[in-house]
Amino acid sequence: MEQLIQIVDTTLRDGSHAVRHSFTEEQVSAIAAGLDRCHVPLIELSHGDGLGGSSYTYGFSKRDEFLLLKAAAEQIKNGKLTVLLLPGIGTIEDLKKAHDCGAKAVRVATHVTEADVSAQHIEAARRLGMMTVGFLMMTHMAEPEIIAEEAKKMESYGADYINLADSAGFLLPEDVAARVRAVKEAVSIPVGFHAHNNLNLAIANSLAAVEAGASYIDATLRGLGAGAGNTQIEVLAGVLKRKGIDTGLDFYGLMDLAERSVEPLMQRPQTVDNGSLMLGYAGVYSSFLLHVYDAAKKYDLDPRDIMIELGKRRMVGGQEDMILSVAYQLKQQAG
C-alpha cells in the first residue's frame, strides 16, 4: 500500500557533508539496515555532492562510494537504495556502476534553471530500469512559474517525480508552498521537497510543502546535513504522526537509530551558527564563504554585507571569481 507521504532519508548523502565524507562500511551498514527496519521507502547514499563527488574540489570520501553502496544494498530488504547524480560531477558510467552495486533509484540534480542538463542522465537511468527523480536545486533563486517550466522539462525526459530543494535554507513557509503548488499544477507526476534548517524552518517548510501537495519529503537522522542540516527525520515522523498524516515510519525506531548510530559519529551539533544563519538569510552557496571572508578582509567590509549583496545578485556556484569585484563595488558605494 502506498503511503500518503513518503519520507526520503538522505543521512548517508547530504549527511555525508557534515561528517566530511568519512562514512565507513560499518556505519553505512548499521544506518541503512536501521532505516530499512523503520520502513523508510527511499534511502539515499553517495558523496554529498553526488556520485563522483569525491575530489579535491568537493572533498575526498574516506571510503569508495561504490563499496559503501554495496554495503548498504546488502542491508536493504524493502526500501530502495538511491543515489544522487549531478551531471557534470557524476557520469552515466558512475550511474551504471551504482546500479550494479544495488542502487534502484537515482535523483538527477541540476541548478533550478538548468533542467535541460538532466535529459541524458534521466533517460539513461530509465533505460537501466531505475526509479528516476528530477531534482531542482537552489529553488529560492527562481520564481514559481519558472520552476514549473523547468519541472515540466524533467517530466518530459521521464522523471518519476520532481524534487524541489531549498539548498541554501533561505525559503519561508509561504515561499515553499508557492513553489510546490506551481509545480503540482504544471506536471502530472508527484512533487517532493528538500529543506535546510539555516533559518530553523526545516520542519515548518516541510509541513508547508505537505500542505501544498508534496508527497515526498527529504529528511535525515538528527538533521545531519550541510550547513545547519536538513529536516530531522525523527522529529518530522513525530509531527506528521501528531497531525494524523501517515508515513508508515517507525517513530520510536528512528529515534533509537539516531541516538545509537548517528549521534556517536557526529563531528559537530546541527545548530544554527552565525555562518549558517547568514547563508540562509542571504541565500548564497556555502562554497562562497572562504572567498567572502578574503574579500571582506581586503576591503575592510563586514562579510555579512558582501553575502547579502551576493544573494541579491543571485550569484551561483562557479562565479566565485566575481566576489572580489562585488566587494570592491560595495566599498566604493560606502566610501
Added chain:
Amino acid sequence: MEQLIQIVDTTLRDGSHAVRHSFTEEQVSAIAAGLDRCHVPLIELSHGDGLGGSSYTYGFSKRDEFLLLKAAAEQIKNGKLTVLLLPGIGTIEDLKKAHDCGAKAVRVATHVTEADVSAQHIEAARRLGMMTVGFLMMTHMAEPEIIAEEAKKMESYGADYINLADSAGFLLPEDVAARVRAVKEAVSIPVGFHAHNNLNLAIANSLAAVEAGASYIDATLRGLGAGAGNTQIEVLAGVLKRKGIDTGLDFYGLMDLAERSVEPLMQRPQTVDNGSLMLGYAGVYSSFLLHVYDAAKKYDLDPRDIMIELGKRRMVGGQEDMILSVAYQLKQQAG
C-alpha cells in the same frame, strides 16, 4: 516610537535552566549590556523558575539572583530589566527586592487554568509602578476559549499584556495561531508568545503568533533554554527582517553577542534529542522524566508510552506520584 513587534529576551531567565543556574555577575553584565546595545526592549533575568526558584526542588543558583539583577541593572540604559515571578515559588517580598535592584517589569506566571492565583502579585507589581505581564504557562493543556477566559482575569487584575507560553514545546503553528487569536479577541491589551523548540517549530510558531496578532515574542541568544531551547533571537531577528517586520533589533549585533558571550558558556548544544522530542510530542513536564524512567523500569514498559499516556491525561506538575499508577494501568492493558 513603539516597534511593531517587541522581542523579549529571556536568555538570562529561561536560558538559566540550560546552564544549571550558573550565571555569574560578569556573564550577566556582558549579556545584558549587549542586549541593551542591540535595542532589546525587555531583558528578563531570574532563576529559570522565577524569583525564589533557587532551591533543592528547582536547582540552586550559583550566584544570588538579586546580585545578578543589580549587575544587569547597571548595564541597561534603554531596555527594561524584567523578572519572572511564579506565585507559590516567589513572593511579593522577592518582587519588592527585585524592584529595589532595578527591575522595571515583571511577568507573573501561572498554570494556564489558574490565572486567579496571580491577582495579588499583579496588583502588588502595579503598586510598585512596574510594567506587569500576565503569563500563562502550558497553554497546550487548554482550549483557546478557556485560555481567553483566563487572560481576561489577568487583564482585570491590571496586566499590561498577556503572554502565552508553549512550555512543553508541544504546539503546532495552527494551534498557536488559534490561541493568540482567541486571546486577542477577548482582551484589549497586547498578546505575546513564548515558544520552545522541542518539535523544531519555535521560529515557525513565533511567526504564526505574529501573523495571528501577537506583538511581543520571547526569544534567547542561541536559543538557550529548557529542553530543546527557545526561539533563537538572532534567527528570529533575521527572519522578521526578511519579512519586512520591524523589531528595531540590531541583527548583526545579536549574532555577535551570541557568538562571543553565550556560545562559550553553553554546557550542551540546543538540539532536539530524544528526550526533548518526546516531551514536545507528548506535551509533558520535563520534571516528569526521572519518574517516568523509574516507572518504565519497574513495569518493563517503554518510557515513551508512559509519556504519551501522561500527555493524554494532561497531568501537571505536582502529580508526579501518580506516574507509577498510570504505568501500572498501562501494563494491565498490555498484558
